[in-house]
Amino acid sequence: MSEKLLMKGNEALGEAAVRAGCRLYFAYPITPQSELPEYLSRRMPEVGGVFLQAESEVAAINMVYGASGAGARVMTSSSSPGISLKQEGLSYIAGAELPCVVVNMARGGPGLGSIQPSQSDYLQATKGGGHGDYRLIVLAPASVQEVVDLTILAFDLADKYRNPVMIMGDGLLGQMMEPVTFPDEVKKELPPKPWATTGWTKDRPKNIITSLELQPERLEEHNRHLQAKYAQIVREEIRWDEYLTGDAEVVVVAYGTVARIARSAVDAAREKGIKAGLFRPITLWPYPYDALGRLADAAKNFLTVEMNCGQMVEDVRLAVDGRRPVYFYGRSGGMVPTPEEVLAEIEKLA
Amino acid sequence: MSEKLLMKGNEALGEAAVRAGCRLYFAYPITPQSELPEYLSRRMPEVGGVFLQAESEVAAINMVYGASGAGARVMTSSSSPGISLKQEGLSYIAGAELPCVVVNMARGGPGLGSIQPSQSDYLQATKGGGHGDYRLIVLAPASVQEVVDLTILAFDLADKYRNPVMIMGDGLLGQMMEPVTFPDEVKKELPPKPWATTGWTKDRPKNIITSLELQPERLEEHNRHLQAKYAQIVREEIRWDEYLTGDAEVVVVAYGTVARIARSAVDAAREKGIKAGLFRPITLWPYPYDALGRLADAAKNFLTVEMNCGQMVEDVRLAVDGRRPVYFYGRSGGMVPTPEEVLAEIEKLA
Amino acid sequence: MAKGKVVINEDRCKGCELCTTVCPHKILALDPKKINKLGYHPVTLTDPEECIGCALCARMCPDCVIEVYRE
Amino acid sequence: MAKGKVVINEDRCKGCELCTTVCPHKILALDPKKINKLGYHPVTLTDPEECIGCALCARMCPDCVIEVYRE
Amino acid sequence: MKPVFTRPRSLADVSTHYCPGCTHGIVHRLIAEAIDELDIAERTIGVAPVGCAVLAYNYFNVDFQEAAHGRAPAVATGIKRALPDRVVFTYQGDGDLASIGTAEIVHAANRGEAITVIYVNNAIYGMTGGQMAPTTLAGQKTTTSPFGRDVEVCGYPIRMAELLATLVAPRYIARVAVNSPAHIQQAKRAIKRAFEVQVNDHGFALVEVLSTCPTNWGLPPKKALAWLEENMIPYYPLGEFKVPKEAE
Amino acid sequence: MKPVFTRPRSLADVSTHYCPGCTHGIVHRLIAEAIDELDIAERTIGVAPVGCAVLAYNYFNVDFQEAAHGRAPAVATGIKRALPDRVVFTYQGDGDLASIGTAEIVHAANRGEAITVIYVNNAIYGMTGGQMAPTTLAGQKTTTSPFGRDVEVCGYPIRMAELLATLVAPRYIARVAVNSPAHIQQAKRAIKRAFEVQVNDHGFALVEVLSTCPTNWGLPPKKALAWLEENMIPYYPLGEFKVPKEAE
Amino acid sequence: MQQEFIFAGFGGQGVLLMGQLIAYAALYEGKKVSWIPSYGPEMRGGTANCTVVVSDHEIGSPVVTRPSCVVAMNLPSLDKFEDRVKPGGVLVINSSMINREPRRTDVTVIKVPATATATELGNQRVANMVALGAVVEATRVVSVEGLLDTLRKKLPAHHQDLLPLNQKAVELGRSFVSQVV
Amino acid sequence: MQQEFIFAGFGGQGVLLMGQLIAYAALYEGKKVSWIPSYGPEMRGGTANCTVVVSDHEIGSPVVTRPSCVVAMNLPSLDKFEDRVKPGGVLVINSSMINREPRRTDVTVIKVPATATATELGNQRVANMVALGAVVEATRVVSVEGLLDTLRKKLPAHHQDLLPLNQKAVELGRSFVSQVV
Numbered sequence A, B: 001m002s003e004k005l006l007m008k009g010n011e012a013l014g015e016a017a018v019r020a021g022c023r024l025y026f027a028y029p030i031t032p033q034s035e036l037p038e039y040l041s042r043r044m045p046e047v048g049g050v051f052l053q054a055e056s057e058v059a060a061i062n063m064v065y066g067a068s069g070a071g072a073r074v075m076t077s078s079s080s081p082g083i084s085l086k087q088e089g090l091s092y093i094a095g096a097e098l099p100c101v102v103v104n105m106a107r108g109g110p111g112l113g114s115i116q117p118s119q120s121d122y123l124q125a126t127k128g129g130g131h132g133d134y135r136l137i138v139l140a141p142a143s144v145q146e147v148v149d150l151t152i153l154a155f156d157l158a159d160k161y162r163n164p165v166m167i168m169g170d171g172l173l174g175q176m177m178e179p180v181t182f183p184d185e186v187k188k189e190l191p192p193k194p195w196a197t198t199g200w201t202k203d204r205p206k207n208i209i210t211s212l213e214l215q216p217e218r219l220e221e222h223n224r225h226l227q228a229k230y231a232q233i234v235r236e237e238i239r240w241d242e243y244l245t246g247d248a249e250v251v252v253v254a255y256g257t258v259a260r261i262a263r264s265a266v267d268a269a270r271e272k273g274i275k276a277g278l279f280r281p282i283t284l285w286p287y288p289y290d291a292l293g294r295l296a297d298a299a300k301n302f303l304t305v306e307m308n309c310g311q312m313v314e315d316v317r318l319a320v321d322g323r324r325p326v327y328f329y330g331r332s333g334g335m336v337p338t339p340e341e342v343l344a345e346i347e348k349l350a
Numbered sequence C, D: 001m002a003k004g005k006v007v008i009n010e011d012r013c014k015g016c017e018l019c020t021t022v023c024p025h026k027i028l029a030l031d032p033k034k035i036n037k038l039g040y041h042p043v044t045l046t047d048p049e050e051c052i053g054c055a056l057c058a059r060m061c062p063d064c065v066i067e068v069y070r071e
Numbered sequence E, F: 001m002k003p004v005f006t007r008p009r010s011l012a013d014v015s016t017h018y019c020p021g022c023t024h025g026i027v028h029r030l031i032a033e034a035i036d037e038l039d040i041a042e043r044t045i046g047v048a049p050v051g052c053a054v055l056a057y058n059y060f061n062v063d064f065q066e067a068a069h070g071r072a073p074a075v076a077t078g079i080k081r082a083l084p085d086r087v088v089f090t091y092q093g094d095g096d097l098a099s100i101g102t103a104e105i106v107h108a109a110n111r112g113e114a115i116t117v118i119y120v121n122n123a124i125y126g127m128t129g130g131q132m133a134p135t136t137l138a139g140q141k142t143t144t145s146p147f148g149r150d151v152e153v154c155g156y157p158i159r160m161a162e163l164l165a166t167l168v169a170p171r172y173i174a175r176v177a178v179n180s181p182a183h184i185q186q187a188k189r190a191i192k193r194a195f196e197v198q199v200n201d202h203g204f205a206l207v208e209v210l211s212t213c214p215t216n217w218g219l220p221p222k223k224a225l226a227w228l229e230e231n232m233i234p235y236y237p238l239g240e241f242k243v244p245k246e247a248e
Numbered sequence G, H: 001m002q003q004e005f006i007f008a009g010f011g012g013q014g015v016l017l018m019g020q021l022i023a024y025a026a027l028y029e030g031k032k033v034s035w036i037p038s039y040g041p042e043m044r045g046g047t048a049n050c051t052v053v054v055s056d057h058e059i060g061s062p063v064v065t066r067p068s069c070v071v072a073m074n075l076p077s078l079d080k081f082e083d084r085v086k087p088g089g090v091l092v093i094n095s096s097m098i099n100r101e102p103r104r105t106d107v108t109v110i111k112v113p114a115t116a117t118a119t120e121l122g123n124q125r126v127a128n129m130v131a132l133g134a135v136v137e138a139t140r141v142v143s144v145e146g147l148l149d150t151l152r153k154k155l156p157a158h159h160q161d162l163l164p165l166n167q168k169a170v171e172l173g174r175s176f177v178s179q180v181v
C-alpha cells in the first residue's frame, strides 16, 4: 500500500480505476463529477490509456459497449440526468453481458434539479432504469477509501459476472477529501475474455456481441440464463456493514454518505442511553435482505434515512416483511440530513 | 357512444387520444407500436392537429415538453428501448409538472431483445426510470376498450395533476383487435392552463417552465410539493378490478393482457372446484396496496403472474406485508403465459 | 461452345429477377415449374450456349446465388 | 459643454473594464475607492466634459450598466 | 437630452449571474433589442439551454421554458407546433448545441422549423468549469484537454454554421462576434434578421455568436476580447452563410 | 474454366433474411469483397445497426457487435480505441445514421475516428414497416407520410454525405448506388477505398450507398432499381465529396 | 359458448382478413370477439396467422393454446397447428395446397379445395372466402347471412362489384361440408 | 477527541487551502480527517467555505452543523456561521475585514488582523496563514511543527522560496492568541 493521500472522491475513483487496470474511459462532463474526467484526462495518457470526452452521455455509454465488447476494462461516469440518458445503453450492456463500470455521483432531481448531493436515483439504479429484466450490481461507498476499494472490486465483479457494475455515490462523496491509500501494483493480469470481438483469428468460433434474440423462446432462454446469474450474485456478493446492531432496538438503515451521518447520530443516541444501531448496505443490489431481516427479531423498529423522499425504504420493508414497523426520514433536493436531525428521529422511536 | 368498431389497440389508442382533445403527437417508429404513429399520421391532419415524426425518442419527449409547456394536450409513444431513451425527458417533465401522455407498448428485453410482448418495464415505469423523486401515473389497460377509456382518462389525469401519465401496454394489446366504442363528442372544453408559456400578455406574471432550482432549500420545497401531490394521487386515483376474490383462497394478481389470461385460468380453476380469484391493478402507480392487502385475511396465498422475470411481485409482497406467502409465475422475452400454465400454478397452491 | 458457365445455387434464389434484367443475352428467367426451399421460383438459364460469362448477373444478384466461370 | 451624458448604474457594474477599452476618449475607469453591492469597483467617468455620447461604452457593456444621452 | 442608449424593455431589470466581462450579457441585450424593435415581446417564447445561460429565463421579460441539455430545438419545435403564430427562440451554448444536441439542431434546421436559434460559441463548457467543447480550438487548454486540444485524438473544432448551411430548409444562417462595438453592431443586425425571418418568412434562422468566457479561458475580460479576435475569428470566419432567397 | 465470379470468403454461406431483390444483399457482398481483397478479415470487426441489417452479424465471417439504434459510430469508436490496429466498420441504415444517430455520426466523423462507415440509404425505414425516413423524397408516400412527404411540414430529405463533407477530419466521403452493374462497380471501388483509408491513412471514411426497399416502396424489385435511378439519384448525386489529400 | 379459431397460411392468402371477417360477423351478431395476429420477425414473406375468439361472455385470454378450430391454408400451417386443435374440434384444410393426410383422428377434418375452387371462379384471391364458407358451415360460429352482410359492409366502395364473386366463393365453400359439427 | 472546523471567506482568500493544510497536518499526526468544500451555484466569485473534521476515531458525519471552531475571513462568513459555533467553541475572525463585534458570548473569540498582518509582510495572500497560526495556537488541533512540516511538503517545488514568508505568517498568527482553549 502506498502513502496516504488526501484526495477528492472523484479523483480517488479515477486513480483507483487506473490501478484496477481500466485503460479506457468515455464520459461527458457534468457537475458534481467533473473532477473525474478532468483527472483522467491527465492520468490516462500517462499510462497509455484512452481518455475520450464523448459528445453526449448516450455516446459515452455506447462507446463503453464497444470497448467492453472488444475486451477492455472500461468505465464511464456521470451524474443523475446523464445517467438517465444512459439507460438504453445500460440495458443493452446488461443484455449483451458486457462488463463495465458506471459511476453515478448523484445530484438533486428530478429534471435539471440542483447540483447538490442526493440519493434520489436509488430505485433507478436498483430496480428500474432501463427496459427489460436486468440488474446492475450497485456498490455504495461511504468514504473516499471505500470509493477506492469498491472501484477496484467493481472491475473485478464486472469481469467475473460479465455484468455492468454501478458505483453509486453523491456529490458530497465526489467532492469530499479524505485520506486514501492505493494498492501499489497496477493490475496487470486481467481475466481472459474469449468471448470478446478482438478480430476473428479462426482458432475460435466467430464472436458476436448482441442483445437481440428475435425468437422469443430463445430470448426467454437468455433471460433464464441472466436470472440464474443474478441468483448467483445474490448468493455470493451481498455486502453490508453493521454498527452496534447487536442489541439495537432502533436500527437505522442508511447507505453511502448518509450512513456516516447516521453513524454519528447512533453514537449520540448511545450517549443518551438509547440502544441504536446502524445497518449499512454496501451492495444496494444485491440487497442484504436476509441480514437486515435477521435484525427484526431483536429490534423494536427500523428507521430508514435517505437523501431522497423515500426509496430504499421499500427494500427495508421487503426485508422486514411486516414483522416490525419501518419508519423513514429523508431530506431531498440536495439538502443533507444532519446527525442532529437523525438523532431526533431516533429519539422519537426509542 | 358511437358504433362498435373492431380496432387494433394501437389504432384505438390513437383515436381515443384524438377524441380526448390531443392535437399534438410526436414520436419515433418502433415495433410493436408503429400502428399508432401510422394511424395518427392520417388522423391528425383531419382534425387540424399535428403529427410529427421526431428524429429520435429523445427529441420526441422533449417536443412533448415544449408543447405541453405551451398548454397543449400532447402525447408520445414508443416501446421499451425507446422508452428508456425518454427517461431524462420524463424526469424533466415530472419535475416541471407538465401534463402529457406517454405510451409504452412494451416488448421483450433487455437491450434490443425481441419485438414480442412483454411486461418487463414494470419497475421502470413505476419506480425507477429517470433520476430523482418523481412518479408517473401508470395505467394498465387489459382490453382494447379499456385502452380507449384509460387513454381518455389519462389526458384528464395529466391535466388535473400536471403530471405525466403512462399507458403501459404490450405488443399483444397493441396488435390485438377487439370491439370498441368511442365517446361521440370530441373534447372541446379543456382545462385552463394559466401557467403555460403561451406568450406573455402582461395580464399575468411571466410564465416560466423549469425543473431547475439551484438552491437546495427551494428544490427540497419543490420536492415536498411534488410528494404532497403524489400523496393526493394515491388517495384519489387508485383503480383496480377484482374477479371472484370474495371467497378466494388463491388470489392471482396480474395486470394488462396477462390479467385476461389469468382470468381464464381462474375460471378453469373454479370449474375444478378451486377457490381462485383475480386481483387486477389498473393503476400500476399508484398501486392498490390496501385493496390487495385486505385480501390477505381470507386468502391462503397469492400468485403473481407476469410477462417478465418477477417485477410487480415486489409490490404484491409490499401489499401483503408478510402475512401470506406470495408466489410468482412468469414468462419472459416475448413468451406469453397460457391459461393452462397459470392453472397449473394455481393447482399447486390450492 | 458457350464462352461462359453459370452455376446457380437454386436453393438460395429468391426469384427477384434482378439478374434477368441485366443479362445482356436475356438468357435468365424464373423457372415457373420449380419451387425451392424458400418457396420461390428459382432462376434458370434458358440458353446456356449463349452465356458469355460476363458475370453481370452474378454482380447484380443480392443473394450471391450465381457463380460464373469462363474459359 | 459635453455633447454626451452617461448614466452609470453603479450597483450593477462588475468592474470588467470592457467599456473602458472602447471609449474613444478614454474617460471611463474603475473607481478604486468604491466597492458596490456586488463587491466590485464600479466604473466611473473621469472627465464628463469629454463625453461625446457615442454610446460605444454602453454597447460594449455586458451588464447594461450604462445609459447614454445626447443633445 | 435625447436617449442614445437605454436598457431594452425586454431585458429584465436585474443583475445577471454571469461573470464580469462575460459577453453572454451582450448577446442577451441584442436579443432584447431585436424583440423590442420588432415589437413581439408579447408573443415571444424563449427556450433556455443547460449551460451558463440556464437562468436566461430570469433575464428576459418574455415567457420562457428551460430545456434539457441540448434539447432546446426539440422543445422549441414542440412550442412552435403548438402555437404556430408565436415567435419562438432558443439560446444555446456550444456544448449544448454542437455536442449533446447535435441531432436536435440538425433536424430542427432540416425541418425548417420556424424558430430562431441564437448559438453562443465560446469554445468551452462555461457552466461546468471549463471542459473542452467540440468548438475548442486546436491546442487550446481546458480542464479536459490539459495538454491542449489534440486534433488527432479528438478532432477539429466544429463549424456548425457551415455544416447547417448545407441543408435546404434553413433560411438564414450567419456567424457574428461580440468582441468589439463594430462586431456588436453586425451581430445586432444578424440577430434581428434571424427574428425577422421567423416572423415574416416562417423560416428557420440561426446566428452563431462568437463569445468570450474570461473565467474559463483564464483571461481578464479585456484580454478575452482580443483572444477571441486573434484566435477564434480566423478559424470561425464571420459572415452570412445562408440568406433568404429574395435577398441573395 | 476459370472463375469470373465466386462468393467472397468473408460472406457467410447462408441465406439472408432480406426480402427478394433487396439490395442490402449487394452491399453486403461488396463489403465482403473489399475485406477479402485487402485480406483483413482476421482483424476486422463489424458493427451492425438496428434496421433491416440488424442481423448483418450472421452474414459476415468476421467478429461483430450489434449496436443500439443509431449508436454504431459510438460503438465502433469504443472498439477502435480499445484495439487501434484492428479494422472497424459500421453498417447503418438511413434511419439509423441520419435520424436517431445524427449526433454520433457527426462526431465520429468530426473526431476523424479511424473507422469505415457504410451508410445504406433506401429512403425509408425498412425494418419497422416503411415509415418515413429523413431521407424519404419529397412527395414520397410512406406509412407515416400517407399523403406524401410534405417538405413544409417535415423538411427536405437530408444529404448526409454533403453535410459530413463540411467537416475537416474525414478523409473519404462518397455516394454510390447499387441499382445497376455499372453503379455496382463504382460502389465496389468506393467501398474498398473506404477500407483502404482506414487501413493506410488511419482516417474516417464513409460511403453512402443508395439502395432499394422493394417491399416498402411497394414495387417489384426490378421496378425498384428504376425508381432509384429516376428519383433518388437526381436528388442524391453520386460522386466523391472528399478524397484523401494526396489523391485530390 | 366460446369458440376459438386459428387461421393460418401464406402471407398473401388473406388469412388475417378471414379472421377479421369472422370477428366482425360475430360482433354484429352480438358476440364478444377478439382477434390477434402473430407478428414477428417472420412476418415478411413467410407464414401468417391470427387467432380469433368468439364468445357469449367476456373473453379472458385472447391467446389460445388449444383452439376449437384450425384453418390451415397451406402445408406449413398444417404442420404447425394440427396438434393444437382441441380434441373434438374442427380442422379445415385447403386440400389444393396440402397433399398429405392429417394425422389427427380425434377431430373433424374438413377438406376444402379452396385454391382450386377459387381459380375456377377466376380469382385465386377468393380462396380464403371458399374456406370461410366451410368454416361457417361447419362451426356455425356465425350465420351465413351474417358473414355475407359483413362482407358487404367491409368491402370498400370501389370493390363492391366483387361481392357476387365472394358470395359465390362462400357458397361453394359451404358445399364441401357434409356435416355440421 | 474530535474537532470540527469551518473555514469561510471570499473565493480568493485561500480558505479551501487552509482546510486542506489542517487536514493534511492532522493526517500526518495520525488523526482521522475529512474535508468537504461547499460547492454550488454561488461558487463563482462569491463566498467559499470548507468543513474539516479531525478526530482520533473513525469519522461519522463529514457534514457538521455545530463546529467546534469557525474561522471567518470576511463579514458575510461571520454573518453566516457565527451562530453555528458550538457553545464553548472557538470563533476566529479576520478583524482586518470584519468591523463588527461578534454577538456570541458563549464562545472564545479570537480576533486576528490577518489581512493587515499579511499586507505588512508584503503579501496579502498569506492572510490565511496568519489565521491558521491562530487556529493552531488556539485549538491545538495539530502542532505548529506539524503545520509547518505540512506546508513544506505541500508547497510546490517552484514555490519553496515562499516557505519563510509563510512560516513568519503562521508565527505572527499565533502571537494574537493569548489563551489556549
Ligand SMILES: Cc1ncc(C[n+]2csc(CCOP(=O)(O)OP(=O)(O)O)c2C)c(N)n1
Binding pocket: A028, A029, A030, A031, A057, A081, A082, A085, E050, E051, E052, E053, E069, E092, E093, E094, E095, E096, E097, E120, E122, E124, E125, E126, E127, E128, E133
Ligand atoms: C444531460 C446533461 N449532461 C451534462 C450536463 C452538465 N452540463 C451543464 S452545462 C454543460 C455545458 C455547458 O457548455 P455550453 O453549452 O458551451 O454553455 P456555456 O456554459 O459555455 O455557455 C454541461 C456539460 C447536464 N446538465 N445535463
Ligand SMILES: Cc1ncc(C[n+]2csc(CCOP(=O)(O)OP(=O)(O)O)c2C)c(N)n1
Binding pocket: B028, B029, B030, B031, B057, B081, B082, B085, F050, F051, F052, F053, F069, F092, F093, F094, F095, F096, F097, F120, F122, F124, F125, F126, F127, F128, F133
Ligand atoms: C431506440 C430505438 N428506436 C426505434 C427502434 C425501431 N427501429 C428499428 S429499425 C428502425 C429504422 C430502420 O430504418 P433504417 O435505419 O433506414 O434501416 P433499413 O431497415 O431501412 O435498412 C427503427 C426505427 C429501435 N429498435 N430502437
Ligand code: SF4
Binding pocket: C004, C006, C022, C023, C024, C025, C026, C027, C028, C050, C051, C052, C053, C054, C055, C056, C057, C058, C068
Ligand atoms: S454471365 Fe452474363 S451472359 Fe451469362 S447469364 Fe450471366 S449475365 Fe447472362
Ligand code: SF4
Binding pocket: C012, C013, C014, C015, C016, C017, C018, C019, C020, C042, C043, C060, C061, C062, C063, C064, C065, C066, F021
Ligand atoms: S438475382 Fe439472384 S435471387 Fe434474384 S432471381 Fe436472380 S439469382 Fe435469384
Ligand code: SF4
Binding pocket: D004, D006, D022, D023, D024, D025, D026, D027, D028, D050, D051, D052, D053, D054, D055, D056, D057, D058, D068
Ligand atoms: S458615450 Fe462614448 S465618449 Fe462617452 S463615455 Fe461612453 S464611450 Fe466614452
Ligand code: SF4
Binding pocket: D012, D013, D014, D015, D016, D017, D018, D019, D020, D042, D043, D060, D061, D062, D063, D064, D065, D066, E021
Ligand atoms: S463594461 Fe459594464 S460592467 Fe464592465 S466595467 Fe464597464 S460598466 Fe462595469
Ligand code: SF4
Binding pocket: E017, E018, E019, E021, E022, E023, E024, E052, E122, E126, E127, E212, E213, E214, E215, E216
Ligand atoms: S463561466 Fe464563462 S461563459 Fe459562464 S458566465 Fe463565466 S465567463 Fe461567462
Ligand code: SF4
Binding pocket: F017, F018, F019, F021, F022, F023, F024, F052, F122, F126, F127, F212, F213, F214, F215, F216
Ligand atoms: S424491408 Fe426493405 S430494406 Fe428491409 S429487407 Fe425488405 S426490401 Fe430490404
Ligand SMILES: [Mg+2]
Binding pocket: E093, E094, E095, E120, E121, E122, E123, E124, E125, E126, E133
Ligand atoms: Mg460554451
Ligand SMILES: [Mg+2]
Binding pocket: F051, F093, F094, F095, F120, F121, F122, F123, F124, F125, F126, F133
Ligand atoms: Mg432505411
